[in-house]
Amino acid sequence: MLLLLSNYMNKKPLILITNDDGITAPGIRALVEAVKEFGEVVIIAPDSPQSAMGHAITINKPLRVDSTDLYGDIMSYHCSGTPVDCVKLAHHQVLDRLPDLVLSGINHGSNAAINVIYSGTMSAAVEAAVEGIPAIGFSLQDYSYHADFSLCVPFIKQIVSKVLSNKMPEGTLLNVNFPKGEIKGLKVCRQAKSKWKEDFDERTDPTGRKYFWLIGNFINMDNGNDTDEAALAENYASIVPTQFDLTAYKSLDTIKSWF
Numbered sequence: 001m002l003l004l005l006s007n008y009m010n011k012k013p014l015i016l017i018t019n020d021d022g023i024t025a026p027g028i029r030a031l032v033e034a035v036k037e038f039g040e041v042v043i044i045a046p047d048s049p050q051s052a053m054g055h056a057i058t059i060n061k062p063l064r065v066d067s068t069d070l071y072g073d074i075m076s077y078h079c080s081g082t083p084v085d086c087v088k089l090a091h092h093q094v095l096d097r098l099p100d101l102v103l104s105g106i107n108h109g110s111n112a113a114i115n116v117i118y119s120g121t122m123s124a125a126v127e128a129a130v131e132g133i134p135a136i137g138f139s140l141q142d143y144s145y146h147a148d149f150s151l152c153v154p155f156i157k158q159i160v161s162k163v164l165s166n167k168m169p170e171g172t173l174l175n176v177n178f179p180k181g182e183i184k185g186l187k188v189c190r191q192a193k194s195k196w197k198e199d200f201d202e203r204t205d206p207t208g209r210k211y212f213w214l215i216g217n218f219i220n221m222d223n224g225n226d227t228d229e230a231a232l233a234e235n236y237a238s239i240v241p242t243q244f245d246l247t248a249y250k251s252l253d254t255i256k257s258w259f
Contacts (some may be wrong), residue, residue, distance in 0.1 A: 013039030020120030105138030
């Protein structure tokens with residue numbers, strides 16, 4: 001049982017930070033540095049990379065959470081599970097009250113367009129939103145471990161400040177993506193219609209057994225100038241209000257008419 005934080009918190013906002021690249025990733029360290037001035041920060045992140053885990057949770061093996069001194073005097077833990085596991089454990093075991101804000105990232109690589117449904121980064125933020133907690137997922141269009149997150153910092157501060165000072169609409173979270181390099185500003189957008197054109201590369205291991213490796217190319221099928229992909233192409237950071245209610249409201253009447 002982890003030590004609860006009743007004696008640790010004060011009137012400052014409680015900010016939970018997680019990610020899917022693992023607790024040692026440069027992206028989460030940049031996020032911590034960007035927002036620690038806004039309140040009391042607690043970090044609970046996977047102990048190893050968990051990219052493309054989506055909303056996976058751990059149900060068939062033990063979950064372990066251990067404290068770490070990686071972030072000095074900031075209370076931080078690494079978890080053997082997924083990003084969603086981290087948020088669930090924070091809510092039910094580590095913290096004695098709901099955070100005022102959950103931040104996930106900064107992801108190494110884009111989570112714009114269709115990538116949002118595969119993303120462990122965004123699923124952690126979605127899990128927080130399910131619990132009624134304001135949440136933001138941050139991603140940078142650079143998959144390199146040595147990506148430069150410094151240009152994102154002033155925009156992260158601006159977005160976090162706005163979210164803390166305004167009430168997030170019910171059932172909503174933010175999916176924020178930054179272009180690689182120059183960032184001209186922020187644009188609130190819709191999610192672009194897109195897909196991955198995928199294939200499986202058939203290979204043979206040293207023992208002669210066949211295996212497959214997923215490969216593919218991202219296809220943007222949306223020519224609109226109001227999408228996240230359009231904003232990123234023009235070197236703007238995209239902010240997409242996102243929801244976890246997957247009901248296709250536009251199709252409700254059509255489907256009802258079938259029955």
